[in-house]
Amino acid sequence: MNFNIIRAARAVLHVTDLEASRKFYVDTLGFVVTESNDNHLYLRGLEEQSHHSLLLKKAAEPALEVLSYRVFSESDLDVLAEFFTDKGLKTKWLEAGTQKAVGRALRVEDISGLPLEFYAKMDTVERLLQRYDLYKGAKVQRIDHFNCMVTNVEKAYDFYIKELGFACSEYTASEGDRIWAAWLHRKPSVHDVAFMNGKGPCLHHIGFWLSDPMSLIHACDVLAASGYTDSMERGPGRHGLSNAFFLYLRDPDGHRIELYNGDYLTSDPDFNPIRWDINDKRRQTFWGHEAPDSWFNETSTVLDVEGEKAVPASEPTLKQHKPTFII
Amino acid sequence: MNFNIIRAARAVLHVTDLEASRKFYVDTLGFVVTESNDNHLYLRGLEEQSHHSLLLKKAAEPALEVLSYRVFSESDLDVLAEFFTDKGLKTKWLEAGTQKAVGRALRVEDISGLPLEFYAKMDTVERLLQRYDLYKGAKVQRIDHFNCMVTNVEKAYDFYIKELGFACSEYTASEGDRIWAAWLHRKPSVHDVAFMNGKGPCLHHIGFWLSDPMSLIHACDVLAASGYTDSMERGPGRHGLSNAFFLYLRDPDGHRIELYNGDYLTSDPDFNPIRWDINDKRRQTFWGHEAPDSWFNETSTVLDVEGEKAVPASEPTLKQHKPTFII
Amino acid sequence: MNFNIIRAARAVLHVTDLEASRKFYVDTLGFVVTESNDNHLYLRGLEEQSHHSLLLKKAAEPALEVLSYRVFSESDLDVLAEFFTDKGLKTKWLEAGTQKAVGRALRVEDISGLPLEFYAKMDTVERLLQRYDLYKGAKVQRIDHFNCMVTNVEKAYDFYIKELGFACSEYTASEGDRIWAAWLHRKPSVHDVAFMNGKGPCLHHIGFWLSDPMSLIHACDVLAASGYTDSMERGPGRHGLSNAFFLYLRDPDGHRIELYNGDYLTSDPDFNPIRWDINDKRRQTFWGHEAPDSWFNETSTVLDVEGEKAVPASEPTLKQHKPTFII
Amino acid sequence: MNFNIIRAARAVLHVTDLEASRKFYVDTLGFVVTESNDNHLYLRGLEEQSHHSLLLKKAAEPALEVLSYRVFSESDLDVLAEFFTDKGLKTKWLEAGTQKAVGRALRVEDISGLPLEFYAKMDTVERLLQRYDLYKGAKVQRIDHFNCMVTNVEKAYDFYIKELGFACSEYTASEGDRIWAAWLHRKPSVHDVAFMNGKGPCLHHIGFWLSDPMSLIHACDVLAASGYTDSMERGPGRHGLSNAFFLYLRDPDGHRIELYNGDYLTSDPDFNPIRWDINDKRRQTFWGHEAPDSWFNETSTVLDVEGEKAVPASEPTLKQHKPTFII
Known part of the structure; x- marks a missing residue:
């Protein structure tokens, strides 16, 4: 590489009601609003200097528009563009200024059909x-x-490991030792992205880091007191x-968010x-709880590289294994 | 009164395998062993000066032998004996010395058929x-x-409130405003005992106090790492x-233990x-999780006032309401 | 009794600037305002049904007006009035309606000269x-x-234990086994009131209960971020x-507040x-930190039974022991 | 680079009494012993797959023998050897097998006279x-x-940033905008190493990561109960x-250890x-506590590249600033 x-x-993310999103993400979960207008809500976490890490756009239908990776320099973008083009995968440039606060960005379709974006620069703001x-x-x-459902995890695994330079921290092996799910990272944590076998390409969830486990317990209480009991999925x-302490939420549009604390170096x-x-009893959560069916079956639709049309989801390569995998 | x-x-509690109990209660949960012999394990919590708060006796069948209340003075015992005799409820004296570390004790059958004990004195030991x-x-x-299932909660409620001097902190009202479950206390906490409508008289669980919520999270991790995933029921x-932060466990004999932190004055x-x-959505746990069926249907058999025979359980007065009540 | x-x-408490108090107690510490007007701020904690547990009154000088105890019934007040009168201690009745939300109240001067109040009724409000x-x-x-400095702890100890029916949980013994400080309770916790040897009668601090240790750590962070670093005294x-996890604060008028979690039954x-x-090394905080001089030397002036004049402070009976006692 | x-x-680290060290690090703090013999104690943390991260060697005098950095590959070692030799700094090779569990290692003296080591391989063991x-x-x-005291922080800063490829997360600026202390990292955390102005070259402390703040509070309690109150320095x-939640300890030989949780990406x-x-009030700990003099003045002696003789400490370039800097 x-x-x-x-x-x-x-x-x-595309959302249908920005006010409902604001109540959920800002008033209840405590995301910081960097700025907003009638059609956009730019959100960040308390330690982030980057302008935003979650952009909610008002749209007619909920969907994932793109998953963005930060790269080291502008020249990395050019090399990546050449790489994806060579692979026959769709690419699209968004010049600096096209997207608020974001530098020149390369949008691509990855090997599984997921909409990715790479950029080297984003405006910085006050770290809170x-x-x-x-x-x-x-x-x-x-x-x-990010956590995505794809039809062929092994293909995604090979692409990210061998072509994009990710490393694998943990994986689930299925019948015939096929890779059924995999956790891959660039920063030295458990993951920047995970792939699970399922109907795809789809977004399963976006994970956000909390500072400590009691913040997660408190979040449960605040969510319940704010009327979001039905949003607490798992x-x-x-x-x-991964060993992480977790909570899965569904936002007002059904997008799944993970609150997450505790992985390792x-x-x-x-x-x-x-x-x-996959038949190891420990596949379930460490404490033995099963995931609900919805966690297994429901995902967010992803858009094509133009950010316009939904990418149709296909059936997975490997057999489904109802809530018996982990994370 | x-x-x-x-x-x-x-x-x-009667247990069938003291070594299995010791591994669960002492090695894993961290109860302190005050003393033990081939047939008894005397356990206490870290702040307790009393010789024990949980006595496990080796027996052929698991059962609850008795639930004990501390009274203020010896004379209280005599008044209680007279009171229960007047009510036509069975009583039995155990003179001081009969039970290790316990002073003169009055055993009785309460209005629901539950085996109770009252004593004024217990040996004290080092507070740890x-x-x-x-x-x-x-x-x-x-x-x-303590939490017990009884066939007629209103009868138990009246007996404990009007006759024994307990006060009610919270209750669940069913059809026709009948009391379906009630939390009653003598010490100024949420409860010393709770009654729930169900097949009874039976013991539902015994609650133990933890110092803080993170001790409970850590207990989950230790239990899972020690092979007790299947013991973590809810x-x-x-x-x-009650607002408490909770975890329900089943001990090796199926007795249910609650780890508990956080009630109020x-x-x-x-x-x-x-x-x-009972039809309030908040009946469920505050965060919206349902209790599993086992939590609703399985209880410990209680023994008669002689501590010998199992008291047969009868059907409850009110309709069952599958895991829709709370605590 | x-x-x-x-x-x-x-x-x-008398405070000189209600807006400064509101910023500290409400905006930063999270007390709930039940109601307020130009001269009063009625505050309560999140679990309290009572109208208020802390009343701040605008005044020219900071002072403690009174420490109030709840009694069981109206008749208790009459018996207490007779008792204090018999002892030759000043009493004063405040009829129901005189104080907002408070029933008939008996104000007295206790054996150390501290202004106490007893009442049986207070309006209830929503528990939050x-x-x-x-x-x-x-x-x-x-x-x-409450924690008070008095000139003769043994006299206070005898009065509260033998006459008012308090019990002692812990105490510090000085030269000749004299009681140098004592922790006394009515509710079954470590204390409702503590007395320490020192210039008195004065108020040392008022203790408020937190739900868990992480709330206290978070409070430190919030206080520091809100500009109250200098208010964090110990x-x-x-x-x-007592084994409690603690933080001592000085409010804008110098009144000392303790945030407190963790005692025992x-x-x-x-x-x-x-x-x-008093020469035991463990007198210091359990982790070995010394208290600063201010914690030892500075207290709040108390008012007389009329709530008008400051009660002059006298020198203590026993020798001072610079920050070597605990709590 | x-x-x-x-x-x-x-x-x-060189320590004088391995049993005393074992009681402190293993029995009390909970380090894992990978292996040990009469003269060595190989310790690691619970998440570490590497054979050890702290090696205690029995010696006549306490000292730091070396601070080790992991590099990516064997060839990095050769490039580093050439680099240090070119700079005129002492180097020494320890072939694989010389040190238990460690591959070929390059020991060097850095620009401040600190003993460093680089290796690409260490045996792996079970992650716990x-x-x-x-x-x-x-x-x-x-x-x-690692945190080290050096006589010229700016020289160390330039060497690590410009020559070794570290990045700076935070720094303290003194009179004339001179860098008085700096926090530098390779992994994307606040630091792998920090330098503070002072008598040096000396080791100030070694920082170990905890999973959450309550583990640190619990550690304080366990240390106090185990007789280590005097070891709790700050x-x-x-x-x-850095925003970290911290505790500084002195081990039985006076080496300083930091327990640490909470930095950022x-x-x-x-x-x-x-x-x-350096004159910013926030230089102190965020909550306003001052560091004790010992924290400022006492450090561990470091050995030369041969691991034999103590490197004499010299006076610092910039003025000392008693406990007014942070971390």
Whole structure:
């Protein structure tokens, strides 16, 4: 690889009611609003200097427009454009100024049909890490990772590991030792992106980092007191895979958000990816709770590289395994 | 009332395998062993000066032998004996010395057929509250309450409130405003005992107090790592009723234990019992999780006042309401 | 005793700038405002049904007007009035309606010259325990205790134990085994009131209960971010005595507030008061930090039974022991 | 740079009494013993796959033998050897097999005279992250950073930034805008190493990562209960600089250890180093506590590149600023 992808950096979601989104993300979960207008809500976590890590756009239908990765330099973008073009995958340039606060951006369709974006620059704003007087709800600190359902996890795994330079921290092996799900990272954490076998390409969830486990417990209480009991889909619990303390939420448009605290350092090149057998009892959450069906079956539609049409979802390569995988 | 019941003070459980019990209660949950022999395990929490709050006796069948309340003085016992005799309820004296560490004890059958015990004295031992070097597992602090299934909650409610001097903190009202479940206390907390409508008389669970919510989260992790995933029946979660942070466990004999942190002060005479409608959505745990069927249907058999025969369970007065009540 | 004192129930403080007080207590610490006007701020904790537990009155000079105890019934007030009159101690009745939300109240001067008040009734309001959406700052739950400096702790100890029916949980013994400080309770916690040897009668601090240790850590962060670094006088730390996790604050008028979590149950009559030697190394906070001089030397002036004049402070009976005692 | 330093990876300390060290690090703080013999104790944190991150060697005098950095590949070592030799700095090779579990290692003297080591390989062992049944004390997760006192911080800063490829997260600026202290990282956290102005070259402390703030509070309690009150030198508290929740300990030989939780992600190339003025009130810990003199004045002696003789400490370039800097 002659490019350097730093980390999962932002997601752009289409939502149908910005006021409902604001009540959920800002008033209840405690995201910071960097700025907003009638059609956009630019959100960030308390420690983030980047202008935003979650952009909500008003639209007729809920969807994922794009998953964005930060790269090290402008030249990385050119190399990436050439790479994706060579692979026969669709690309599209968005010049600096096209998107608020974002530098020149390369949008592409990845090997699974997922809409990705790469950029090297985003405007910086005040880091509010020590403005504890502004903390509320889940006290969301920063974006952490994306989780996607794809029809062929092994193909995605090979593409991200061998072509894009990701490393694998943990994976689930299915019949015949096929990779059924995989957690991949660029920054030295458990993941920047995970792929699970399922109807896809679809977005399963976006994970946000919390500072400590009690913030997650408090978030549950605040959500319940604010009328969001039905939004609390799964957890709190401990993931066997990744070891994180987690809570899954559904936003007002059904997009799934994970509140997440607790993974570990994966910086060393001899880190051995942890293998979980799909029939291992520990596939379930570490404390033994099963995931609800909705967690397994429901995902967000993704848009094509033009950000216009929904990409149709196909059936997966491997057999489904009802809520028996982890994370 | 001319007697002064202080608090729920101990439970005597029959268990079939003391070593299995020791591994669960002592090695994993962190109960302190005051003493033990081939047939008895005397356990207490880290802050308790009383010799024990949980006595496990080796027996052929699991059962609850008795639920014990501490009273203020020896004379209270005599007044209680007279009271229960007058009510036509069975009584039995156990003189001091009959039970290790326990003074003169009055055993009775309560209005629902539950085996109770009252005593004024128990040997005291070292309080280990600040021996943090000995803390492990759930770091259990003290016994908190009993929860029983009875066939007629209103009858139990009247008996405990009007005759025994308990006060009600919260209750669930069913069709026709009948009391379906009630939380009653002598010490100024949410409860020393709770009654729920169901097949009874049976023991639903014994509640133990933890010092803080993170001890409960850590207990989940320790239980899972120690192979007790299947013992974790419900939770962690927040109770709507009582507001406590909870985890329900099944011990190796199936007895249910609640780890519990977080109720509130109920000392004032004008405290208004909190009414929960059985059709109120908030009946579920505050965060919206349903209790599993086992939590609803499975209980411990209770023994008669002689501690010998199982008391047969009868069908309840009111309709069952599958996991829709709280705590 | 033919009266039943329930608990420490409220304090009335004189403050010089209500807006500064509101910023500190409400905006930063998270007290709930029940109501307010130009001269009064009626505050309560999140779990309290009582109208208020802290009344701040605008005045020219900061002072403690009165420490209030809740009693069980109106008749307790009459018996208490007779008792204090018999002792030759000043009393004053405030009829119901004189003080907002408070029933008939008996004000007295206690044996140390401290201004006390007893009442049986206070208006009740909505309990906000589960309104987690309103939680902020320290998420103060309820009033817990008073701590006073008096010139003769043994005299106060005897008066409260033998005459008012309090029990002792822990105490510090000085030269010749004289009681140098004592923690006394009516509700079955470590204390409703504590007395320390020093220039008095004066108010040392008012203690408020938090739900858990992380709320206290978060409170430190919020206080620092809100510009109250200089208000954080001592802590966070663990008390040897009482075992509580604590933080001491000075409000804008210099009144000292303790945020407090973690004591233990003291309901049993055979509870052995814990003796701490004044030369015992553990007198210091359990983790070994010394208290600053200000914590030792600075207190709030108390008013006489008429609530008008400051009671002059006298030198203590026993030798001072610079920050070597605990709590 | 044609080499890739991954992270601060281990420290080698000389200690005078291995049993005393074991009681402190293993029995009390909860480090895992990978292996040990009469003269060595190989310790690691609960999440570490590397054989050890802290090696304690029995010796006549306490000292730091070396601070080790993990590099990406064997060839990085060769490039580094050439680099240090070119700079005229002492180097020494330790072939694979010389040190237990460690591959070929390059030892060097850095620009400040500190003994560093680089290696690409260390044996891996079982990761105990989810063996919660083994957790105790502080539940130490992994090594995080080194902190050193040097006579010329700006020289060290330039060397690490410009020559070794570190980035700066935060720094303290003194008179004339001179860099008085600096926090530098390779992994995307606040630091792998920090330099403070003072008598040097000396080791100030080694920082270990905890999973959450409550583990740190619990560690304080366990340390106090285990007789280590005098070992608790500073904290718990919140660092203004780095935002971490911290506790500083002195081990039985006086080496300083930091327990640390809570920094933030520093992966982006446009991260603006945070400047703290040495006269800024916030230089103190975020909650306003001052550091004790010992924290400022006492450090561990470092050995020369041969690991034999103590490197004499010299006076610093800039004026000392008693406990007014942060971390």
